[in-house]
Amino acid sequence: xxxxxxxxxxxxxxxxxxxxxxxxxxxxxxxxxxxxxxxxxxxxxxxxxxxxxxxxxxxxxxxxxxxxxxxxxxxxxxxxxxxxxxxxxxxxxxxxxxxxxxxxxxxxxxxxxxxxxxxxxxxxxxxxxxxxxxxxxxxxxxxxxxxxxxxxxxxxxxxxxxxxxxxxxxxxxxxxxxxxxxxxxxxxxxxxxxxxxxxxxxxxxxxxxxxxxxxxxxxxxxxxxxxxxxxxxxxxxxxxxxxxxxxxxxxxxxxxxxxxxxxxxxxxxxxxxxxxxxxxxxxxxxxxxxxxxxxxxxxxxxxxxxxxxxxxxxxxxxxxxxx
Amino acid sequence: xxxxxxxxxxxxxxxxxxxxxxxxxxxxxxxxxxxxxxxxxxxxxxxxxxxxxxxxxxxxxxxxxxxxxxxxxxxxxxxxxxxxxxxxxxxxxxxxxxxxxxxxxxxxxxxxxxxxxxxxxxxxxxxxxxxxxxxxxxxxxxxxxxxxxxxxxxxxxxxxxxxxxxxxxxxxxxxxxxxxxxxxxxxxxxxxxxxxxxxxxxxxxxxxxxxxxxxxxxxxxxxxxxxxxxxxxxxxxxxxxxxxxxxxxxxxxxxxxxxxxxxxxxxxxxxxxxxxxxxxxxxxxxxxxxxxxxxxxxxxxxxxxxxxxxxxxxxxxxxxxxxxxxxxxxxxxxxxxxxxxxxxxxxxxxxxxxxxxxxxxxxxxxxxxxxxxxxxxxxx
Ligand SMILES: Cc1ncc(C[n+]2csc(CCOP(=O)(O)OP(=O)(O)O)c2C)c(N)n1
Ligand SMILES: [Mg+2]
Numbered sequence: 266x267x268x269x270x271x272x273x274x275x276x277x278x279x280x281x282x283x284x285x286x287x288x289x290x291x292x293x294x295x296x297x298x299x300x301x302x303x304x305x306x307x308x309x310x311x312x313x314x315x316x317x318x319x320x321x322x323x324x325x326x327x328x329x330x331x332x333x334x335x336x337x338x339x340x341x342x343x344x345x346x347x348x349x350x351x352x353x354x355x356x357x358x359x360x361x362x363x364x365x366x367x368x369x370x371x372x373x374x375x376x377x378x379x380x381x382x383x384x385x386x387x388x389x390x391x392x393x394x395x396x397x398x399x400x401x402x403x404x405x406x407x408x409x410x411x412x413x414x415x416x417x418x419x420x421x422x423x424x425x426x427x428x429x430x431x432x433x434x435x436x437x438x439x440x441x442x443x444x445x446x447x448x449x450x451x452x453x454x455x456x457x458x459x460x461x462x463x464x465x466x467x468x469x470x471x472x473x474x475x476x477x478x479x480x481x482x483x484x485x486x487x488x489x490x491x492x493x494x495x496x497x498x499x500x501x502x503x504x505x506x507x508x509x510x511x512x513x514x515x516x517x518x519x520x521x522x523x524x525x526x527x528x529x530x531x532x533x534x535x536x537x538x539x540x541x542x543x544x545x546x547x548x549x550x551x552x553x554x555x556x557x558x559x560x561x562x563x564x565x566x567x568x569x570x571x572x573x574x575x576x577x578x579x580x581x582x583x584x585x586x587x588x
Numbered sequence: 589x590x591x592x593x594x595x596x597x598x599x600x601x602x603x604x605x606x607x608x609x610x611x612x613x614x615x616x617x618x619x620x621x622x623x624x625x626x627x628x629x630x631x632x633x634x635x636x637x638x639x640x641x642x643x644x645x646x647x648x649x650x651x652x653x654x655x656x657x658x659x660x661x662x663x664x665x666x667x668x669x670x671x672x673x674x675x676x677x678x679x680x681x682x683x684x685x686x687x688x689x690x691x692x693x694x695x696x697x698x699x700x701x702x703x704x705x706x707x708x709x710x711x712x713x714x715x716x717x718x719x720x721x722x723x724x725x726x727x728x729x730x731x732x733x734x735x736x737x738x739x740x741x742x743x744x745x746x747x748x749x750x751x752x753x754x755x756x757x758x759x760x761x762x763x764x765x766x767x768x769x770x771x772x773x774x775x776x777x778x779x780x781x782x783x784x785x786x787x788x789x790x791x792x793x794x795x796x797x798x799x800x801x802x803x804x805x806x807x808x809x810x811x812x813x814x815x816x817x818x819x820x821x822x823x824x825x826x827x828x829x830x831x832x833x834x835x836x837x838x839x840x841x842x843x844x845x846x847x848x849x850x851x852x853x854x855x856x857x858x859x860x861x862x863x864x865x866x867x868x869x870x871x872x873x874x875x876x877x878x879x880x881x882x883x884x885x886x887x888x889x890x891x892x893x894x895x896x897x898x899x900x901x902x903x904x905x906x907x908x909x910x911x912x913x914x915x916x917x918x919x920x921x922x923x924x925x926x927x928x929x930x931x932x933x934x935x936x937x938x939x940x941x942x943x944x945x946x947x948x949x950x951x952x953x954x955x956x957x958x959x960x961x962x963x964x965x966x967x968x
Pocket of ligand 1 (some may be wrong): 321323345721751752781785850903
């Protein structure tokens with residue numbers, strides 16, 4: 266089993282799915298050269314009709330994927346930064362998300378909208394946005410956020426085989442830093458199944474994507490103090506595996522939620538509500554959210570780091586919860 | 589079809605290039621501005637490679653004549669919008685090198701207090717409405733600035749720089765069409781450097797010139813040699829005068845070439861080294877203008893060398909200023925989000941108490957004491 270980075274794992278998934286199903290094709294800007302390597306080599310293998318380079322026209326990319334899906338294809342559209350999806354919101358939210366419902370169910374729209382989010386690379390405010398909550402708010406769209414190389418491959422395959430528009434959010438830091446043995450066989454990771462990354466009895470920490478690493482680092486610090494944290498990676502936000510989360514909180518009685526997106530109306534708010542709804546009687550304290558403090562991400566590295574939750578901050582929040 | 593403006597040096601070889609009524613002093617100023625852009629960016633590149641500067645940095649080297657010639661056609665009070673490749677526009681619009689360099693270094697003394705960086709550098713005081721991380725986003729914004737002038741009946745003009753790649757974005761059509769139907773005082777300058785990120789423009793453009801699209805909006809479409817600062821000046825001046833007179837927008841396409849990669853760190857697999865070397869040798873706007881100045885008898889080599897020396901010294905001062913400036917502190921993280929309100933949008937009632945601080949103090953000390961990591965190159 267070869268070691269692969271997160272971006273290589275995604276590349277494997279695309280290649281395997283394109284070989285398996287001729288209806289699968291990619292479109293997007295500069296996907297032939299592929300800045301982060303995810304679509305690397307696909308053009309050489311599959312040619313210009315399956316790896317379609319487009320002008321800088323995000324609305325056209327989003328809408329073209331929708332139209333192609335409506336006539337039976339399975340497009341995988343790329344937006345290099347999640348920011349650029351903002352240029353295509355009409356096609357994504359007014360069109361793709363709603364078409365099936367508005368048509369009385371008579372549309373099957375197997376589309377993957379791949380994109381990259383996250384902070385930590387001094388890309389400044391426009392290029393540093395985690396907008397998972399925006400798409401979670403649009404009924405009709407599924408939202409996926411892989412955090413490991415293994416999951417990246419398995420979840421992308423599931424996304425491609427899914428019959429709905431899926432916003433598939435990759436992470437700019439994890440592309441290179443997340444690596445592990447990734448099987449070359451055809452495996453999938455199901456939607457709606459959270460992963461328990463660490464077992465613990467004292468507190469449940471739910472970290473979205475790269476914040477899972479931060480949660481694990483905090484858990485290590487806390488273990489030295491005799492505090493055992495359970496760390497959960499939801500993997501998909503829509504659908505959300507609330508059972509795994511609620512079961513954990515019922516055991517630990519405390520919850521901490523960590524994401525890179527802005528705190529206000531971020532996905533953490535949804536998680537808190539769901540936890541309160543499903544585990545109210547078990548809670549010893551109100552759940553705590555750690556997130557970007559409602560500020561556009563600054564360019565300066567010093568300021569940017571201050572705007573991303575850290576392991577020390579997570580550990581401190583847990584200590585306070587346990588007091 | 590687009591009007592083609594011939595390079596000035598070809599039209600009047602015997603008498604020297606058309607100087608459009610510019611005085612000797614102003615011609616030398618054009619030269620100095622181009623050099624300021626070139627030397628500033630050469631230094632930025634070095635600093636980046638030495639990890640003394642970071643972020644998404646897109647160099648303008650090779651395209652200096654466009655910003656310089658275009659901005660020289662503007663008057664005090666006129667405004668520009670820019671792109672991710674914005675250093676040249678800033679310098680040509682009169683921004684100072686030191687706070688620019690500080691901004692690129694993420695320092696508090698930068699134009700944006702380190703909050704913007706290279707891709708968002710701006711100075712409204714200079715009528716510079718911002719570099720922009722979003723391709724083509726400046727097109728509607730400059731249309732809006734022109735609308736502001738039009739509504740209030742004042743005489744300013746807006747000028748919009750955008751790339752050839754930006755000409756295929758929806759914002760291009762909506763912004764230019766709106767400006768055209770209202771006859772707004774705006775000039776659209778397409779910097780056609782022949783590449784949009786990692787591919788040649790021909791792959792995106794089914795017609796020969798971006799300027800040909802002017803016809804679709806009923807406005808003049810003009811192609812100009814973007815390596816010839818005087819030709820750019822002439823074309824833009826005509827368009828600016830036209831805009832100011834109330835006759836509406838123009839679309840100018842400056843054919844140019846980007847000597848450096850798309851961003852600092854770009855391995856450039858999409859073009860050959862020979863192609864770049866050829867462009868550097870044949871269409872360097874500074875070399876060309878230096879020759880023109882000598883041909884016109886305006887300046888000898890020594891005078892041009894003096895200008896260069898002074899520019900290099902300015903750049904060094906800017907580097908020192910940037911490097912000696914402090915990192916922004918946590919106290920500014922949550923400022924500037926709203927006007928007249930705190931970070932939560934509530935009307936400002938003064939300082940937050942420590943308990944109300946969203947970022948706790950110990951976190952601040954922890955981050956501030958952490959060593960700043962070197963980061964790899966990245967595309968915008
Ligand atoms: C809306 C949007 N889509 C994609 C990008 C990524 N991107 C940054 S620069 C660039 C190429 C721009 O080409 P062009 O407009 O010709 O400007 P140039 O870089 O050549 O100056 C792309 C695709 C972006 N910044 N914004
Ligand atoms: Mg270009």
